[in-house]
Amino acid sequence: MLASVALVLSAASAQASAGTQGHDLGDGVVGYAMSGPKGLASYDQTDPAWARQRFCLSRTRKTFKSSGCGGVALASVGATLTDNRLINPVRVIRQWGCRVLRGSSVSWRSPDYMIRAGRDMGLVSRNVQEDLGAVRRTLKRGGLAIVVFGPGRFTGRGHYLVLRAVGPKGFYLMDPYGRGQFGHNNERRAFSGRSLEANGLDNLWTFEAR
Helix, strand or coil: CHHHHHHHHHHHHHHCCCCCCCEEEECCEEECECCCCCECCCCCCCCCCCCCCECCHHHCCCEHHHHCHHHHHHHHHHHHHHCCCCCCHHHHHHHHHHHHHCCCCCCCCCHHHHHHHHHHCCEEEEEEECCHHHHHHHHHCCCEEEEEECCCCCCCCCEEEEEEEEECCEEEEECCCCCCCCCCCCCCCCECHHHHHHCCEEEEEEEEEC
């Protein structure tokens, strides 16, 4: 399985292209929509195709639905920026999540995890910590970002989301847990930088095609 995933990620690298700009979504908003021609690969950890699957088969009781937000967010970013839908949550989590659970030095909350996985996909990946200015610039250039939150509006413990667009009213999100862990629809409204910071923003990674 891991060898086949590596081949998929290698193929994705060849498809990534440089020089892109963020999509004009209207009203000064730049980035990716949730669907349509300007949409990103909007994967959902509650999708019946994988929701009840275990990360590493018999190695853990954790499922995609309960704990797959990081891998699902990363798969959405990778599939979008490489235009390769062979990159999906199952492949990404089996490649990276299983390594973490087997005792790898790379942890789910480690800045290096997202950076290394992004580079394996042929992307330029950076840990920008809490620099929303860097995220804004990345989105305007056609890239994407992943944010992890601590307790707040988005999660009771910890949750990864994709920052997909930016405009005059703030940042727009893609939530791997569909309508959100608390039933909020976090995907249809903008959040100011201050609102994100006040609701547990913990770390940020940016991704761009080479």
